[in-house]
Amino acid sequence: MSKLIINGGKRLSGEISIGGAKNSTVALIPAAILADTPVKFDSVPDILDVHNLMLILKSMNVSSEFNGDVLKIDPTNIVEAPLPSKAIKSLRASYYFMGALLGRFQRATVSFPGGDNIGPRPIDQHIKAFKALGAEVTERDGTVTISTGPDGLHGAQIFLDIVSVGATINTILASVKAPGTTIIGNAAKEPEIIDIATFLNNMGANIRGAGTDVIRIEGVPTLQARNTHTIIPDRIEAGTYLSLAAAVGDGILITNIIPEHLEAFVAKLEEMGCDLTVYEDSIYVGASHDLKPIRIKVMPYPGFATDLQQPLTPLLFKASGRSVIIDTIYPQRIKHITELNKLGGKVKSEDTDEGIIVVDSSPKLVGAKVQAGEIRAGASLVIAGLMASGTTEICHADNILRGYGNIVDKLRGVGADVTLEIEERVN
Numbered sequence: 001m002s003k004l005i006i007n008g009g010k011r012l013s014g015e016i017s018i019g020g021a022k023n024s025t026v027a028l029i030p031a032a033i034l035a036d037t038p039v040k041f042d043s044v045p046d047i048l049d050v051h052n053l054m055l056i057l058k059s060m061n062v063s064s065e066f067n068g069d070v071l072k073i074d075p076t077n078i079v080e081a082p083l084p085s086k087a088i089k090s091l092r093a094s095y096y097f098m099g100a101l102l103g104r105f106q107r108a109t110v111s112f113p114g115g116d117n118i119g120p121r122p123i124d125q126h127i128k129a130f131k132a133l134g135a136e137v138t139e140r141d142g143t144v145t146i147s148t149g150p151d152g153l154h155g156a157q158i159f160l161d162i163v164s165v166g167a168t169i170n171t172i173l174a175s176v177k178a179p180g181t182t183i184i185g186n187a188a189k190e191p192e193i194i195d196i197a198t199f200l201n202n203m204g205a206n207i208r209g210a211g212t213d214v215i216r217i218e219g220v221p222t223l224q225a226r227n228t229h230t231i232i233p234d235r236i237e238a239g240t241y242l243s244l245a246a247a248v249g250d251g252i253l254i255t256n257i258i259p260e261h262l263e264a265f266v267a268k269l270e271e272m273g274c275d276l277t278v279y280e281d282s283i284y285v286g287a288s289h290d291l292k293p294i295r296i297k298v299m300p301y302p303g304f305a306t307d308l309q310q311p312l313t314p315l316l317f318k319a320s321g322r323s324v325i326i327d328t329i330y331p332q333r334i335k336h337i338t339e340l341n342k343l344g345g346k347v348k349s350e351d352t353d354e355g356i357i358v359v360d361s362s363p364k365l366v367g368a369k370v371q372a373g374e375i376r377a378g379a380s381l382v383i384a385g386l387m388a389s390g391t392t393e394i395c396h397a398d399n400i401l402r403g404y405g406n407i408v409d410k411l412r413g414v415g416a417d418v419t420l421e422i423e424e425r426v427n
């Protein structure tokens, strides 16, 4: 397991460039197996999830090549094969192989996905959609087997009971080549869903309404890539660095951003009194003074993202009173709390049914040995470690590397004293 060592207490300045969105990338890679041609992505983040998805592709005889930020995938010789369960379990988005394999072969066998340990993460809405499209689904010993009759899948009307990013994308992947019309009601509206639809539409798919809560898909017989797909910037990575810049920065410019994707987050930073200047594709964060406490209610997009509640928490330590976060999506997303407490942060979980987290002013943080229980808990520890005096050692840093590409170089680029000790690359 990797370890991130931070010598904190320094003021940082300079520029940080944001990479391609993890949550787009991890859906685009499975989506690539729907193509009848090689596909090419650029602005691909160098994160562990990408390397694990490449291992899964390899097991199906799908070659992939990752150079710089360009990823080429050739699915033309794909075969049906058992998927490597260690790689499947290493990330959440392996569930997209259910929809993608179903779209490609009309059947799929995939073990239950892993991903961040942030409370219960059922996939009943994915399964409901596959069944509506004409599939039979069985679950046994942690493996989901999906099959269809001789006529394969067909378009269907599906109303999701819960707004779910994964179920929306999986339904698109399964139905994009299914004959007939599919309508997804109560669809999730995240920018990453638009990114997947754009990629598929540029290959000949007919998906309308992505980014709204009704998505309409007319099935097409083939998908063929004609150009390189550029992945949208990662709004969660951007939000993390905005929080970091407000916490320890003396002037940091965050570049390669789509500010419209960060409106709820930026509004909260402004409410706290952070010094922000929003440009067309970048945001400048000046040194912060006299920050005010705030109340945040996490909601599906365009609301305040659950993935940003933990990265914002260390900044709330600098506010002059009590802040309250209510995570309505993952009420048990609290793996950061005990670890932040070890650094001297006053944060507690008040109600894990309602997702209420209370954060008090904590002006003095001191380095300690902590564990990154999951990706965004880890991100909050990085920021707190930079704020703290002395040395912070973050164990299980692989969880951070799941979603933050080139984090050490990015932090050193603004003057941070950070070292990564890699013991073993996950494979």
Ligand SMILES: CC(=O)N[C@H]1[C@@H](OP(=O)(O)OP(=O)(O)OC[C@H]2O[C@@H](n3ccc(=O)[nH]c3=O)[C@H](O)[C@@H]2O)O[C@H](CO)[C@@H](O)[C@@H]1O
Pocket (backbone or CB within 6 Å): 023, 026, 092, 093, 120, 121, 122, 123, 124, 125, 126, 127, 162, 163, 164, 165, 166, 167, 188, 306, 307, 329, 330
């Ligand atoms: C790879 C990826 O894109 N991960 C993101 C995705 O996860 P993921 O796609 O897993 O999250 P969902 O949007 O599906 O989950 C939203 C809520 O719906 C519930 N639910 C979901 C599906 C289902 O079948 N049944 C059900 O009850 C979940 O438990 C959760 O409470 O969206 C989350 C919510 O924005 C983010 O935190 C994750 O970073």
Ligand SMILES: C=C(OP(=O)(O)O)C(=O)O
Pocket (backbone or CB within 6 Å): 022, 091, 092, 093, 114, 115, 116, 118, 307, 375, 376, 403
């Ligand atoms: C929860 C997250 O990731 P995943 O869904 O891939 O576990 C996240 O990116 O914050």
